[in-house]
Amino acid sequence: MNRLLDMALSRIVVVCAVAIAIQLVLIFSSSSSYPGFLENQPSSSRLPAPSNGKLQEVEKLGEGVVKQPEDVAVDKNGVVYTVTRDGSVMKMHRNGTWENWWHIDSTGLLGITTTQTAHLIICDAFQGLLKVGEEGVKLLTSHIDGAKIRFADDVIGSSDDTFYFSDASTKFDFSSWQLDLLETEPHGRVLKYNSSSNTTSLVLDGLAFANGVALSSDQDYLVVCETWKYRCLKHWLEGDKKGQTEIFIDKLPGRPDNINLAPDGSFWIALLESAPMWPKMVYNLPGLKYITGAFPKFYSKYVTNVVEQAMVVNVGSDGKMLRGFDDPTGNVMKFVTSVVEFEGHLYFGSLYNDFVGKLSLAD
Numbered sequence: 513m514n515r516l517l518d519m520a521l522s523r524i525v526v527v528c529a530v531a532i533a534i535q536l537v538l539i540f541s542s543s544s545s546y547p548g549f550l551e552n553q554p555s556s557s558r559l560p561a562p563s564n565g566k567l568q569e570v571e572k573l574g575e576g577v578v579k580q581p582e583d584v585a586v587d588k589n590g591v592v593y594t595v596t597r598d599g600s601v602m603k604m605h606r607n608g609t610w611e612n613w614w615h616i617d618s619t620g621l622l623g624i625t626t627t628q629t630a631h632l633i634i635c636d637a638f639q640g641l642l643k644v645g646e647e648g649v650k651l652l653t654s655h656i657d658g659a660k661i662r663f664a665d666d667v668i669g670s671s672d673d674t675f676y677f678s679d680a681s682t683k684f685d686f687s688s689w690q691l692d693l694l695e696t697e698p699h700g701r702v703l704k705y706n707s708s709s710n711t712t713s714l715v716l717d718g719l720a721f722a723n724g725v726a727l728s729s730d731q732d733y734l735v736v737c738e739t740w741k742y743r744c745l746k747h748w749l750e751g752d753k754k755g756q757t758e759i760f761i762d763k764l765p766g767r768p769d770n771i772n773l774a775p776d777g778s779f780w781i782a783l784l785e786s787a788p789m790w791p792k793m794v795y796n797l798p799g800l801k802y803i804t805g806a807f808p809k810f811y812s813k814y815v816t817n818v819v820e821q822a823m824v825v826n827v828g829s830d831g832k833m834l835r836g837f838d839d840p841t842g843n844v845m846k847f848v849t850s851v852v853e854f855e856g857h858l859y860f861g862s863l864y865n866d867f868v869g870k871l872s873l874a875d
């Protein structure tokens with residue numbers, strides 16, 4: 513009996529020793545390969561955050577029915593669309609009634625956009641790009657050059673039915689996005705799906721979490737938000753600078769999520785803020801980073817807590833911040849991930865709230 517116990521104990525000791533040795537090798541062999549992007553943007557050097565509590569005045573649409581609607585879209589007839597954590601594709605008619613349009617077996621439905629042909633294009637973080645219409649749900653693309661698209665995040669369509677969409681990370685998927693923040697290597701990119709040729713190609717890569725995408729009103733450039741870097745980039749699609757990329761706005765007061773074109777040619781951007789202390793410390797101590805990475809559940813629960821607040825800003829086509837709204841305590845809305853303007857109102861999506869927020873811009 514004792515000998516059996518001894519053998520079991522020594523086996524445990526050996527396994528632990530090997531595990532610790534592997535950890536140490538990992539820690540010391542790669543400690544120099546991590547740049548700390550977070551260090552580039554201390555809060556003091558950022559643009560001022562809005563502070564007016566206006567997001568506490570939102571009207572709640574579909575409360576309790578729409579579960580964590582990450583993105584919202586409104587078509588030209590004023591029908592509001594959203595997709596939820598439990599896979600519902602929902603629309604709210606002008607008379608205020610919600611219709612459960614389709615169900616998709618996925619917990620990863622994120623960015624959406626409407627088309628002129630009354631279809632909805634959806635980023636399913638796990639499957640790729642989907643097209644939804646009265647006839648049903650169809651997969652448009654899931655691969656690029658034979659490789660799986662890991663993390664389809666947000667999409668925008670041009671008038672010639674080309675869809676630009678972000679692949680937030682080529683390394684981590686939606687269920688472990690926090691690890692991408694921990695690593696902060698630029699694994700993100702923008703892809704384009706051409707409906708007429710049914711092909712998917714690369715537009716731009718090397719992005720530190722490629723998130724919201726929007727087209728300018730003339731569709732001559734694309735704006736993509738680089739969440740981990742507190743900035744959005746402008747990528748020219750037409751004209752003299754075609755193919756070139758420049759900074760659209762940086763030093764944002766929070767990490768940019770989805771972005772949408774407003775009727776006047778400006779853009780609305782939803783901003784997130786994560787509790788900064790632990791990640792900062794983790795950055796300076798690569799060993800700690802590895803250990804943290806070994807416990808992703810703990811990390812996502814306690815370390816990357818999104819601060820309990822909400823913030824959105826309006827940025828002109830010249831890249832200047834014009835105005836913003838917030839909920840400083842998150843009492844009404846928090847983790848707001850998208851904002852869309854339609855007929856003098858803003859509509860808000862959130863990965864926390866179980867409703868779509870609506871706010872009049874008139875007062």
Ligand SMILES: *[C@@H]1O[C@H](CO)[C@@H](O)[C@H](O)[C@H]1NC(C)=O
Pocket residue numbers: 605606607608609
């Ligand atoms: C609201 O509008 C939709 C779409 O036009 C229609 O199907 C529905 O019956 C309407 N509901 C009410 C209560 O009027």
Ligand SMILES: *[C@@H]1O[C@H](CO)[C@@H](O)[C@H](O)[C@H]1NC(C)=O
Pocket residue numbers: 672674706707708709
């Ligand atoms: C889409 O593909 C068609 C057919 O190959 C091509 O003519 C068109 O220029 C492509 N559009 C874009 C935006 O790349």
Ligand SMILES: *[C@@H]1O[C@H](CO)[C@@H](O)[C@H](O)[C@H]1NC(C)=O
Pocket residue numbers: 710
């Ligand atoms: C588009 O291409 C994919 C694979 O490249 C194929 O599976 C799919 O059937 C094609 N769709 C259409 C509409 O041709």
